[in-house]
Amino acid sequence: LRRGYPEAIYCEYKSIVQIRAIAAAVRDRAHEQSGVISPVLFTRASAEQAEAVLAELPDAVHHEDAKLVVWPTTPPEPTGGLVVVAAAGTSDLAVAREAELTARYLGRRTVLVVDVGVAGLHRVLGRLDVLREAAVVVVVAGMDGALPSVVAGLVRTPVVAVPTSVGYGAAFEGLAPLLSMLNSCSPGVGVVNIDNGYGGGHLAAQIAANGNPDTA
Amino acid sequence: LRRGYPEAIYCEYKSIVQIRAIAAAVRDRAHEQSGVISPVLFTRASAEQAEAVLAELPDAVHHEDAKLVVWPTTPPEPTGGLVVVAAAGTSDLAVAREAELTARYLGRRTVLVVDVGVAGLHRVLGRLDVLREAAVVVVVAGMDGALPSVVAGLVRTPVVAVPTSVGYGAAFEGLAPLLSMLNSCSPGVGVVNIDNGYGGGHLAAQIAANGNPDTA
Amino acid sequence: LRRGYPEAIYCEYKSIVQIRAIAAAVRDRAHEQSGVISPVLFTRASAEQAEAVLAELPDAVHHEDAKLVVWPTTPPEPTGGLVVVAAAGTSDLAVAREAELTARYLGRRTVLVVDVGVAGLHRVLGRLDVLREAAVVVVVAGMDGALPSVVAGLVRTPVVAVPTSVGYGAAFEGLAPLLSMLNSCSPGVGVVNIDNGYGGGHLAAQIAANGNPDTA
Amino acid sequence: LRRGYPEAIYCEYKSIVQIRAIAAAVRDRAHEQSGVISPVLFTRASAEQAEAVLAELPDAVHHEDAKLVVWPTTPPEPTGGLVVVAAAGTSDLAVAREAELTARYLGRRTVLVVDVGVAGLHRVLGRLDVLREAAVVVVVAGMDGALPSVVAGLVRTPVVAVPTSVGYGAAFEGLAPLLSMLNSCSPGVGVVNIDNGYGGGHLAAQIAANGNPDTA
Amino acid sequence: LRRGYPEAIYCEYKSIVQIRAIAAAVRDRAHEQSGVISPVLFTRASAEQAEAVLAELPDAVHHEDAKLVVWPTTPPEPTGGLVVVAAAGTSDLAVAREAELTARYLGRRTVLVVDVGVAGLHRVLGRLDVLREAAVVVVVAGMDGALPSVVAGLVRTPVVAVPTSVGYGAAFEGLAPLLSMLNSCSPGVGVVNIDNGYGGGHLAAQIAANGNPDTA
Amino acid sequence: LRRGYPEAIYCEYKSIVQIRAIAAAVRDRAHEQSGVISPVLFTRASAEQAEAVLAELPDAVHHEDAKLVVWPTTPPEPTGGLVVVAAAGTSDLAVAREAELTARYLGRRTVLVVDVGVAGLHRVLGRLDVLREAAVVVVVAGMDGALPSVVAGLVRTPVVAVPTSVGYGAAFEGLAPLLSMLNSCSPGVGVVNIDNGYGGGHLAAQIAANGNPDTA
Amino acid sequence: LRRGYPEAIYCEYKSIVQIRAIAAAVRDRAHEQSGVISPVLFTRASAEQAEAVLAELPDAVHHEDAKLVVWPTTPPEPTGGLVVVAAAGTSDLAVAREAELTARYLGRRTVLVVDVGVAGLHRVLGRLDVLREAAVVVVVAGMDGALPSVVAGLVRTPVVAVPTSVGYGAAFEGLAPLLSMLNSCSPGVGVVNIDNGYGGGHLAAQIAANGNPDTA
Amino acid sequence: LRRGYPEAIYCEYKSIVQIRAIAAAVRDRAHEQSGVISPVLFTRASAEQAEAVLAELPDAVHHEDAKLVVWPTTPPEPTGGLVVVAAAGTSDLAVAREAELTARYLGRRTVLVVDVGVAGLHRVLGRLDVLREAAVVVVVAGMDGALPSVVAGLVRTPVVAVPTSVGYGAAFEGLAPLLSMLNSCSPGVGVVNIDNGYGGGHLAAQIAANGNPDTA
Numbered sequence A, B, C, D, E, F, G, H: 001l002r003r004g005y006p007e008a009i010y011c012e013y014k015s016i017v018q019i020r021a022i023a024a025a026v027r028d029r030a031h032e033q034s035g036v037i038s039p040v041l042f043t044r045a046s047a048e049q050a051e052a053v054l055a056e057l058p059d060a061v062h063h064e065d066a067k068l069v070v071w072p073t074t075p076p077e078p079t080g081g082l083v084v085v086a087a088a089g090t091s092d093l094a095v096a097r098e099a100e101l102t103a104r105y106l107g108r109r110t111v112l113v114v115d116v117g118v119a120g121l122h123r124v125l126g127r128l129d130v131l132r133e134a135a136v137v138v139v140v141a142g143m144d145g146a147l148p149s150v151v152a153g154l155v156r157t158p159v160v161a162v163p164t165s166v167g168y169g170a171a172f173e174g175l176a177p178l179l180s181m182l183n184s185c186s187p188g189v190g191v192v193n194i195d196n197g198y199g200g201g202h203l204a205a206q207i208a209a210n211g212n213p214d215t216a
């Protein structure tokens, strides 16, 4: 395990054979170790890849909505501050769930807030209470990627922005929200890769490692 | 005059000699005509180009903040609905003023609202009254280009979005707000070219030609 | 319903399960309400997604050519001005139909004009009469995206330009017509996203809300 | 001389010292040769570079409007078909003149038609007679680059399209008209580099080498 | 028929239903006409689309290697100059054949030269004789797109360059050879769209309409 | 003051007149207030703009190396964790200093580490001690942008990555390091805009608000 | 054979019919030749294409992990220096194996080093011994493409960098590592096309033709 | 000194003050050392920056044509194989000279071949003898970047390709030749950054460290 955090296997460009070999190696290594095992995350797993993992690690859990397989299944007892994950629309849900679960398996309490896109401001304003409880907010959005700017203007804590590939042609597979987020007119926004829920959740968990935000 | 609207001379790629010749031709043509003359707009005029126009048309007006020279100077008596121009930041002011003046010279009443970027939502929410009086809102913004999505979610009328080239490197000279605006998650947004205040004001004036918005 | 217009569900990135749940919620909400229900639009619905909607809302109408499902099926009695939708070629027809139906369900009279690309100017010139009756013209084109510039030069009313992803390699999935339209040498053109017939029809319906164009 | 055509020196990235050395070499080589000398073109010459050429070749001609210096000054007696160069706007004139002069120095008769952009179709339709006399038409345009598609739809002969860097931000220094022209919906359009009047004139002269167009 | 050339139907974005309707209309229109019928080209036809055409026009010919269906099947008696089509590699063959057949159906004699990429210069130098017989050379190449520059340096006649989408990742679906060709260091190259064999063949046929090249 | 942090004026697109007016307003507002004033930052100030600020606020401090003017001059007493700013090369120093000073004026202790690019790994490995003391590391790098991946692999705490526009042509004004950083193979990296030292320092100060990193 | 190296057939854009014909021609040509035959490489062969080759050349070898078919199967006796191929992650393995096998069939000794990405520096530092034995190192990496910069800083010998298309959205199919590698802050890095293991292995074999590196 | 090669200072983004301090440090460090000093290269030095270096190191040599300052001035006695640098045109000369001098100061014999662009193939074919003597060929070219493909097809040795920013608009500051070179249809080409003569010369010197090429 690299510097103390759970290990993650990024499945997207790996063959079924490779995935299965990795899962077997994870199991064998655990047998050799004694004591507590930190969870291993298989991210972006297709149905077929998830099956390959489960063939070697039958007691792993498959979070289909997040394309995530985790073994062992129980997240650690939460420490640090609250991670709030806010998704602009239903289409961003898979990425948002990946972020949320990642943060939880890294040891944070999490809350998921959905359907708070800026086209209807009352929706995000209606959730200000929970947003302001967070030690960090992960904002997941496609299309115009405007939500992180709005949220960062409403909270004192850092915002982790995750662009998604959701949108019409000129979204160019996530380029439009990515650029929006990098150009946020509110300071306090750090951006991760397109559709990278794992990366967003990981960074958020690190930021929130030390407890609740400064509420001065 | 093309189909009844004031003529515009786009100065940016023209030499001083060319500009002066065009200004002279405008004056001579006016002498040959009798009766009312529709205003001619010299857009994006540098200081030197403005001087060249004034050398031939000494009674023209030079709106320096909008890089606009107009002759004859008086806009027509306003008709139709109200055009509201909203600028996200101080840096967007030149483009916003070009849009406002263009709409006024095309015969509309106009109001300019400034410094209403989404980093401080209270600013735009504090101007909801005037935004909702408009027949059309022209929204001028650089950086994340998030303001049109927010405004379009707050009003029933069409929004004309004008991206500006204001921003750090990854704004790529206006590409970031341009893409944001094309991907607006609120319907009812039509986009024009980067920094094209003239184009935005012209389209708005056409949209507002018929009076106040439907307030049903 | 957001600010009084019909609601739209953008299906493209949603799962069958999500679509079906949304359709069920639409139906349930209608039962709770009394009186007239504004139409709900399911845009860009695949065959399979359309089926999922119809499973919950069996009396919805499926406009296959526009990839649109609507419930309840009857558009409102038309008000305001005429929306003319002009498509450059047969390949642009699906997007053009989406625009037309959207405008109709938002309460406008519509006319669809097809196969009027600029390669044969007589075709667009032969339809000048209907184009000049419009309160707004939606122009749908791929490839060189030249039609909006030509149409905007022929009419006094605003033009809503919808680029499509139709074309050879250097069209880059709609980038070429998108850039053409943003650079229109005729003023009075507002651009929406690539293949976004819904967005184009919505904006046009808003522009035409107030009746026939100024014919001065 | 490469395969029988006049030689061209592209000045843009060369130092004054390099330009002057090349001009001297041209002069010296001519002294060594007997008989007729084919013209040498110095293209895209800045004022300072033109001076450097004239210092070595005092009887060269400097066409300032085309940024072109030629020596010896007299074009050959014209042969082949007519080359018509059509420029969309005043701002495209420098590139159009470079194309025209290049074709003339390569031995063709030429006609220059200006200000025939598609925003006012009557302008290009009013010049149909001369366009249809051409063996080839060179169309020079910036912004939406729509003119070549329109012209190619009106004539039987080949069209050489030259995009220019004229336009607002989203023209991206000529990218917008370049893509438009490559995606022309009329067949019969060959495209050259942005602002490359020399290239357009050269290709046109080659195409028109054989006389008037087929008028069947 | 537009300005006297055969009509072409670009199949790529059309449905089977649309293709079949167009084929039927072509047939019906022919019945109404008397005398000679100019060929109609269905370009980029998939196997299924070709079948749809043949269902309505059973005596059409399907050139599978070029994805082309033509009706009536006999090209006109050739006139004008020779069109030589040169393909860099085997992978460029489909596009090259589309160009060749298009030129032939537009009434030109054609020769196809294959596998003459610049990685082995002897290959193209070994075909100099046939290249120099041409009135125009169509050069089809992917990857580095270097062949048109080399060919244009070897012949006096115009070169029509057709980039293809063949290549590794950084070819970006034909962008690399497209840019190469637009930047050809040899003058006399006109470029058409990526994979657009039809466009290249059409332009070449127009250029060669007047007979053999000037061989002075 | 927006949500409790110092205010920042981004100078880059503002005129001298605008800058001076803003500085005057800052001074006047301070007079109206009683008690402690939070510092105001004028970022990316040119020499001339800095002078304009100093004309109204003569006791402001001008950090030339960071293009930053601040008034009042004294940063708050530091709280929270340590912010370490690491710059890959000498050329990245201006952006790194802007980040460092911003964090300090937002109330954090800071350390600046320079010339630790990955071309000589011993340089960054030699500073591991200070990197591991940080609550957050801001990594500033141009060219290949490889440093954040390396640093994030060495520390447990979050990394804020700031790409710079330093580099040869294919750096494309900072695009290359921006993309590298977004694609970091080490988790825990949040990216801000190109050359945006202010943004990087601000985010870091927010992350470090709660004290030293978890050293479990 | 071009200039003495084995021939390669790039299969990716070729039909089964074309592949089979080429394989047959290879076999027939070999029959006509006497003596030693240099290996022929079929690169990027799909399962189906590999089968087509084997149908004509049944004793060829199919390296599935590298998508490579070779005939005859035995590589030449190694000469020159050692080629080390280093792959950042498991997902880069196919490309790395293609590079390794290409170098071996061109006559070099090779070693493959895997899973040495910069997120865990100890991995690459732990293989310094073998990296410093190489005459040339081929580095294969996707995502941030940071490994070549790190390796080139550790060895005296040239580095051949092969970007792969592995990564999330903002890797843009290999663009991100490609740009990183071109902007390497360590000198001594030559870059080949995205996923082009063949090209990387070929260049490395040429570089290592002369024996072990200068160890001065 | 990093791993035994001369040190290089890349001047382009450094201030005069920074450059002068580095030059002074170089001098002071030399005083502290005894014995032979390896040359230090100041690359891409503007006239003013070169002066700053010479103020501290008066006996340094300034190669103006290559924008290079070196101290001490004498290159080492050459070892290894010959480095041939081939420049397509006069405009590429500065970059080519930077490559040549870098290789020489790294201890190689060098030859510079100029004006061998592919528009006139006889020029490069006329220098085949010297190209085939090389242990490595550095090819410097802008525009279509076709020369490396042609050269790599003519020689057995590796080719280092250096794209330059020379060209018309669609060269996009060197992007066109960069992509061409990455897509070379001849194997054996490694590419460095746009205009990076230093990088090209450095890599070539490393490749040629071991003597003359294999001439089997």
Ligand SMILES: Nc1ncnc2c1ncn2[C@@H]1O[C@H](COP(=O)(O)O)[C@@H](O)[C@H]1O
Binding pocket: B007, B008, B009, B010, B011, B043, B044, B196, B198, B199, C185, C186, C187, D089, D090, D091, D119
């Ligand atoms: N700022 C502008 N944006 C877009 N079009 C403009 C602008 N200013 C003038 N035009 C149009 O450009 C045309 C004038 O072009 P020109 O003849 O080159 O001055 C007129 O038809 C104007 O409508």
Ligand SMILES: Nc1ncnc2c1ncn2[C@@H]1O[C@H](COP(=O)(O)O)[C@@H](O)[C@H]1O
Binding pocket: A184, A185, A186, A187, B089, B090, B091, B119, F007, F008, F009, F010, F011, F043, F196, F198, F199
């Ligand atoms: N370097 C910067 N990067 C991003 N935002 C900034 C920067 N400097 C100032 N700002 C923000 O820009 C806003 C000021 O915009 P303006 O009114 O145009 O000066 C403030 O809210 C700042 O937080």
Ligand SMILES: Nc1ncnc2c1ncn2[C@@H]1O[C@H](COP(=O)(O)O)[C@@H](O)[C@H]1O
Binding pocket: E089, E090, E091, E115, E119, G007, G008, G009, G010, G011, G043, G196, G198, G199, H184, H185, H186, H187
């Ligand atoms: N993976 C590859 N990358 C680059 N060039 C290749 C590759 N595979 C084969 N080639 C080259 O492509 C040429 C074969 O082209 P073709 O005739 O289309 O098979 C040969 O000269 C090879 O050197």
Ligand SMILES: Nc1ncnc2c1ncn2[C@@H]1O[C@H](COP(=O)(O)O)[C@@H](O)[C@H]1O
Binding pocket: F089, F090, F091, F119, G184, G185, G186, G187, H007, H008, H009, H010, H011, H043, H196, H198, H199
């Ligand atoms: N033209 C160049 N291209 C790439 N790297 C260079 C160049 N010139 C110098 N360098 C490298 O940049 C580093 C110097 O960076 P710096 O400390 O900013 O001067 C040295 O390690 C050089 O190897």
Ligand SMILES: [Mg+2]
Binding pocket: A151, A152, A153, A154, A155, A156, A157, A186, A187, A188, F003
């Ligand atoms: Mg905030």
Ligand SMILES: [Mg+2]
Binding pocket: B151, B152, B153, B154, B155, B156, B157, B186, B187, B188, C003
């Ligand atoms: Mg609205």
Ligand SMILES: [Mg+2]
Binding pocket: B003, C151, C152, C153, C154, C155, C156, C157, C186, C187, C188
């Ligand atoms: Mg109009």
Ligand SMILES: [Mg+2]
Binding pocket: D151, D152, D153, D154, D155, D156, D157, D186, D187, D188, E003
């Ligand atoms: Mg035509």
Ligand SMILES: [Mg+2]
Binding pocket: D003, E151, E152, E153, E154, E155, E156, E157, E186, E187, E188
């Ligand atoms: Mg030629």
Ligand SMILES: [Mg+2]
Binding pocket: A003, F151, F152, F153, F154, F155, F156, F157, F186, F187, F188
């Ligand atoms: Mg870490």
Ligand SMILES: [Mg+2]
Binding pocket: G151, G152, G153, G154, G155, G156, G157, G186, G187, G188, H003
């Ligand atoms: Mg090294």
Ligand SMILES: [Mg+2]
Binding pocket: G003, H151, H152, H153, H154, H155, H156, H157, H186, H187, H188
């Ligand atoms: Mg070779």
